[in-house]
Amino acid sequence: MNYTEITSRFGIEGEFSPCGNGHINDTLRSADGKYILQRINTSVFTDPEKLMENIENVTAFVQNKLREQGEDPARRTLNVIRTLKGKSYTVYEGQAYRMYDNIGGTKEVEPGSKTPQDMYGAGRCFGEFQKLLADFPSKTLHETIVNFHNTESRLVDFRNAVFSDRAGRLQEVTDEVEFVLKRSHIADVVLNDMVRGLIPSAVTHNDTKINNILFDKETEKPLAVIDLDTVMPGSRLYDYGDALRGGGSTADEDENDLSKVKVDMESFKAFTKGYLEEMKEVLTPREIELLPFSIRLMTYECGVRFLGDYLNGDTYFKIHRPKHNLDRARNQFKLVEELEACEAEMSAVIREMLG
Ligand code: ADP
Ligand code: GN1
Ligand code: MG
Numbered sequence: 001m002n003y004t005e006i007t008s009r010f011g012i013e014g015e016f017s018p019c020g021n022g023h024i025n026d027t028l029r030s031a032d033g034k035y036i037l038q039r040i041n042t043s044v045f046t047d048p049e050k051l052m053e054n055i056e057n058v059t060a061f062v063q064n065k066l067r068e069q070g071e072d073p074a075r076r077t078l079n080v081i082r083t084l085k086g087k088s089y090t091v092y093e094g095q096a097y098r099m100y101d102n103i104g105g106t107k108e109v110e111p112g113s114k115t116p117q118d119m120y121g122a123g124r125c126f127g128e129f130q131k132l133l134a135d136f137p138s139k140t141l142h143e144t145i146v147n148f149h150n151t152e153s154r155l156v157d158f159r160n161a162v163f164s165d166r167a168g169r170l171q172e173v174t175d176e177v178e179f180v181l182k183r184s185h186i187a188d189v190v191l192n193d194m195v196r197g198l199i200p201s202a203v204t205h206n207d208t209k210i211n212n213i214l215f216d217k218e219t220e221k222p223l224a225v226i227d228l229d230t231v232m233p234g235s236r237l238y239d240y241g242d243a244l245r246g247g248g249s250t251a252d253e254d255e256n257d258l259s260k261v262k263v264d265m266e267s268f269k270a271f272t273k274g275y276l277e278e279m280k281e282v283l284t285p286r287e288i289e290l291l292p293f294s295i296r297l298m299t300y301e302c303g304v305r306f307l308g309d310y311l312n313g314d315t316y317f318k319i320h321r322p323k324h325n326l327d328r329a330r331n332q333f334k335l336v337e338e339l340e341a342c343e344a345e346m347s348a349v350i351r352e353m354l355g
Helices: 003-007 049-070 116-132 151-164 170-182 184-195 236-247 266-278 285-311 324-354
Strands: 014-018 026-030 034-040 089-093 095-101 202-204 213-216 220-223 230-236
Touching: 003 034, 003 089, 003 285, 014 034, 049 095, 049 202, 116 151, 116 202, 116 213, 116 220, 116 236, 116 266, 151 170, 151 184, 170 184, 170 285, 170 324, 184 285, 202 236, 236 266, 236 285, 266 324, 285 324
Parallel strands: none
Antiparallel strands: 014 026, 026 034, 034 095, 089 095, 202 230, 213 220
8 A cells, every 4th residue: 555645644755664563553664764654443443533632642741741850752652743734643545544753773572572671671661651640630531442441341242242153153162251251250359449449540551561662672671651542541450460461471472382371470570570669659558469460350351352352253353363362362361270370479479579
């Protein structure tokens, strides 16, 4: 496809080619390495106007905070480039596109190839992100995907996927469905404690895979949290748990040799150390208590989403092979079992870290 018509609306010329590994948007980088063009997946994010308003407000807030701290924000956060008409995105042939400055000299780390050092950096980086946004007025954010980490609501969607069995695949996954149902009681733990006021609602990223951080290629230190589409009010536990869902496993979520899926205790310790260095004064006692549980909750929820998507005929997550979503679901459920066995040990590690 020729992107000239789109990029010229941003006053930008030149070739763009695909980059990145995300499951949702299509990302392209300019040949001169200056810009990122993204096609926003509008079947997932149905209101690009509100989505971009969130991203512009959050990035402006973070940029100001960093300036106040005496830091140059240029490589530390996304920067939205507006169209010549002053809009934060443009629609071309029914598709929405946005442009960012490319944060150069960076690399991303995939969950399957991270080191404990990367995980320490990721813990600090996501912790810092939450801290920088702690006094952002979270109620002004739009809910770009309603009930995104509401595990109970995910279970309702899942049951509907089972009932309708749209792709005729239910017969094949009865064991996995039973696995989900047996653990459905864990879905309301965080939600109920939010209602009780034991867990605050805060600005959260909601998609804290390690590949949503850009690392400096030279120093290997984390620079910027990207992929801000799902920044919304939520529980900070969602960010901590989701980061270790991927980063706390010895295997990538795409791995289908389940014997390779174990809890990576070194990565867990490294991430938690970095995260607590930023956040230990901010978290409530109940949040601290639920840190290990949140990993299991987010892993379970993601497995439920993968299996639901498989039953629906793979309409949400990009897949690269038949049964990809089923493999991902099995991988997540194996990790849930491993996490169940390690939770007490993880709690002990956290208690020791906090002294
Ligand atoms: P998705 O929602 O599909 O995961 P992302 O926003 O995470 O999309 O972008 C996908 C990939 O594109 C990232 O992992 C990163 O490699 C690259 N990328 C995105 N934005 C930038 C940017 N501003 N600078 C440099 N690389 C970027
Ligand atoms: C999607 O966009 P990406 O690849 O960073 C998904 C996350 C899942 C993840 C599983 C908006 O993240 O919620 O945890 O895939 N993002 C959205 O890999 O649904
Ligand atoms: Mg991403």
